[in-house]
Amino acid sequence: MGIKILQQSKSRKQKAEAYKLFAKASDMGNLKAMEKMADALLFGNFGMQNITAAIQLYESLAKEGSYKAQNALGFLSSCGIGMEYNQAKALIYYTFGSAGGSMISQMILGYRYLSGISVLQNCEVALSHYKKVADYIADKLEKSEGVPVEKVRLTERPENLSSNSEILDWDIYQYYKFLAERGDVQIQVSLGQLHLIGRKGLHQDYYKALYYFLKAAKAGNANAMAFIGQMYLKGNVAAPQNNATAFKYFSMAANKGNAIGLHGLGLLYFYGKGVPVSGQPLALYYLAKMYATGTGVLRSCRTAVELYKGVCELGHWAEKFLTAYFAYKNGDIDSSLVQYALLAEMGYEVAQSNSAFILESKKAKILEKEKMYPMALLLWNRAATQGNAFARVKIGDYHYYGYGTKKDYQTAAMHYSIAANKYHSAQAMFNLAYMYEHGLGIAKDVLLARRLYDMAAQTSPDAHIPVFLALTKLETVHLFRDILFFNQFTMRWKWMKLDNTLGPYWDLFVIGLIVAVLIFLLRNRYL
16 A cells, blocks of 8 residues: 555655555565665655664565665665675675665676676676666666656756756856856856757757857767767757768767767667657667677677666666755755765766765764765775766875875875876866975976966866966966075075975965965056
8 A cells, every 4th residue: 555655646745644654564564665664764765764773674674585675784784874884795785685686786786896896807797787687677668667867966066057947047158158168168068958958048059059069079078979969860950960970979979988979879770860869778778788799799798888887877766866966955964875875886976976075075974974084085986987087086185185095195196197188177287287396296397387287277267267376376486496595606596495484384375475466466456
């Protein structure tokens, strides 16, 4: 009865009534009701979060052979939430869960064998796990039961274009246009999407959409390439239908590992023009089968696994992205963290970043504070491995400041270098420039520092002011050194540390002095 009410419920009141019935049935020993109640206590449905009580229920259920309970206990052991942090025990629970039929356990094991998390990396084993889940998802998709869920990044700035407001403020739109013209690739892609489908009060405009996508694609953005491919595949006034052009852009995006690009290639390989959007995930599934079996293409286990992973991430469990986001928005941090952490365990990169972001804020209460930075670092690492540039910079920050690990300037510089060279991150370029300027973990090189500062400014308009201040400080400091420590007799420069004169924070003193001078000059200018 409770399950029937829950399935038909649209309002919170109806769902709350369903959980009351589950509670009664649970007290009577009904296993399905106990599973529902344990989930509610774990994830905090309707403010019911009680992890200790949830664990007690899961342990009772596990003894009865519940695969859902095995999966939940594996997750809690893996994250150290309410239980001892124990990866070996988590692996055992996941193995039993997958054997019992848990698709979530199968997906978690697939991700672990793909990434080598507490197991030896094994592509073929990962393929086996992911294929079982993908077969299940494909069956649902064929029945049109799968609906894609928007995955909101908590690390995005709050005023960004993915906000929930229905209408985009005109002044903000003009500001975003300005940023797009100045080379902000993320804004270019976002504006392209808004004009492509006509969202947030903007009229659908294919010409503007193509304009912004082409600018972003020229800068190397894979999403923009994929969207251009979609436009040419479907055809419109700005991009007439052209399979060859669509194939070109889809291929460019797919070569960068972009899921939309891979979707597009699947459409071209299997369906051609006129296939509805809902066919894309199925095309991805069949393309994965081709690479897994070597049918029509050279067999590639890694490619097959990545494609199957994309299909698996369309499962109904992705709905937790919505409930996790709204829990976070409503201030229920612990509920949000548990939901994101489970999705992170399943291999969702966005969830890994969001979980790390929440842990880093230290607002959660379900983990001891001393465990938060180490766990956040682990999650940033996993997100970075999946290609998240922001996460790569974060790892550099953690090693630079000693968050959750020992201070290690060399390792910090290495991660900043990867983010700068591979992902063209302006923040990473700036951080690396600072390290070269001061010789932190790497050989001091002022010329290279200047070049990196300039590159940061060229990459992102947001970096212009910080770069200006950094370069002004750099030049001012060197000018001071030249004046104060020039030896007239030997005509050689003597370099001395300003730490002895102005203290360890002399660079902040110089920046403050520069800002004060700028304010003085600007004030006099308008008097």
